[in-house]
Amino acid sequence: MAKEMIAMLLAGGQGSRLYALTQKLAKPAVPFGGKYRIIDFPLSNCVNSGIDTVGILTQYQPLVLNEYIGNGQPWDLDRLYGGVHVLPPYQQASGSDWYKGTANAIYQNISFIERYNPQYVIILSGDQICKQDYSDFLRFHKEKGAEFSVAVMEVPWEEASRFGLMVADENDKITEFQEKPKNPKSNLASMGIYIFNWDILKKYLIEDEADPNSENDFGNNIIPNLLRDGRNMYAYHFSGYWKDVGTISSLWEANMEVLDPEHSGIDLFDDEWKIYSRNSGMPGHKISPEAIVENSMITDGCRISGSVKHSILFAGVRVEPGAEVEDAVVMGGSVIKAGAVVKHCIVAENVVIGENAVVGAMPADGEKAVATIGPGVYVGSNAKIGPNAMVNNNVKDGDVQW
């Protein structure tokens, strides 16, 4: 039986701009929004859109991601025919190769896609926070009679030159593609989400692979080739919340925006479009009589005895008496010891911030720095971590790092 559309999710990115957070895990596995990981968003979008077959292309530090995905059950993707499959590079009779580029990653899995004989393939990216109905995108693709469609967002003109831009006519037909141009002709930024007719995608992947000069990349090679051949290419306008959380500051910002769904952030409280995740299985969180909690998001297993303001706490975080947490993202299992001050920063999983230590600071005007403590780090008592610091190794008692 053929599937109408299957999804291929590019999750191989190293996320090197997230530094300390991605030393041991791939970017799509980075925790987000209190109880999620980034990859929960595209996976939940797939299920909520009726896509039941997803290939996840992994390459960099896949251990955490593999275990997290498991058999796909938390996303209802444990299916007899289809479901979620993690697809690392593998050895073939003709030799083995790492994924050389985004297009090559799909090329190496042509036989996976053929098992489902789909009419359409949607290419997704594993590093975006976004709620999107892919079935509406597919409806657009079919209505336009497109061979290729790309989801685009309108961005402010002054920022347009940072993006890959689609120039489209009044019928949304794409006439030109500009990759980070100096003089943008459009403000429609590609979200890196594409729908292809499978026969077209396959043809261009094979052609691209045969070209020794190609970088095997969708943006740099496949899309220009489609344009060259005058294929039916359309731009699908998306206007909801979308954030590429590729940097520490954008990750921090996107988390903070979750606290204000009425104005800026993604709305995680929408019963019509749930975001699924693998559950921590801990009992409810506890707030003790002496604690202060203001404008924050707190999940299962947390124990709060100190002060928590405008922050996001993941499962099992402990904030001891007298500790202060403000404008902070504190990931699962971390402990903020008594009297410690943790402000305007990201604290990764299973970190211990020692007694009376200071991490980060509320920024002065115009500053954007977000202090970051990598996973498993022990920050000693009375240590001081400056607002620009990126800490990956244990910090001794009383040490100062900037």
Next chain:
Amino acid sequence: MVNSNTSALGIIFPNSYDSLVPELVSERLMASIPFAGRYRMVDFLLSSMVNSGIDNISIIVRKNYHSLMDHLGSGREWDLTRKNGGLSIFPPYSEKNVKVYSGRVEAVASILDFLETQKEKYVILSDTHTAVNFDFRKMLEEHISSGADVSVAYKREEIPEGFKKIEVGRSDLYYTLSIDNGRVNRIFINAPEPGPQNFSMNIYIMDRKFLMEQVKGAYARGYVYFERDILAPRLEKLHVHAYEFTGYTARISDMKSYFDENMKLLDDENLDGLFSPSPVYTKIRDDNPTRYINGATAKNVMVADGCVIEGDIENCVLFRGVKVGKGAKVKNCVLMQDTVIEDGAEVEYLITDKNVTITAGKTMKGADTHPVYVAKYQVV
């Protein structure tokens, strides 16, 4: 066989002591009473069994079991979707008319054919009115080394008030044990003695074949109760070993104890007692994290995921998806899943069942000794 599995199967009686909390079980049974923020009573027992390496568990239901079936599903959340064993739910058997069992003898008699074909050497029987983190491996080891026919778990404690109210002749029985050197020499039935007693937890371990023989014999004679009719009269012949449990227990024996046992979990020591050493599993709802909006205050509370708090909460246990509106004051309350306290409402000493709404500006107060209970789906 690798030594990760325990050669015992579990049999759970989810309706035991339903009659002690008639309000809470009007549309459910003891096993599916919501407890401790995001759990149901049966979760503690199932998780304890699974964590003790028991992966063949039967639940013999009596009535009002739809909510339990909905909660358990295929048993996946407890890792009980197994090819061999796993979770079996036995509904009442309908021949000419539906036959509802009244005691354990009849209940077990109804699954004798099933028991015959199982491979486990031992069986563990239990009720669900006690939330507990129980190591069945330890009890089984002690049972085996004692050489007893039957082992029964007990705890040294005073008889809970709710049980004392049970009259002689009622169908719900409770048992206290007289123990000599680890061996039970007398079983007292509904004996409301003051002070700490050897209070039976109604958890039993015995050989599967032994159970089947006993039940076959007793059933033929028209006996109903396992303890009263099989064990108590024959303690000289049968070696009944007493296994003392010293860990934390939360027992539901009436509405007051339901309230108190929830509240007790606000003490970290009690919470850790119930949730360690092994994790407790439950049905996943995929709620978002709980959100405290500007202006909310929270003191001494346990809150599950999916809540939105805009008002003031103090000394409360909030289950999943509770909403507390602006200016609302909620004190000393147990609010079950999806309760809504609208803007400006003030409530104190309240137990709300699922999906209750307290409308804007209403005031509702119970007392320390008599918390007010609001039934499922009520709008006040």
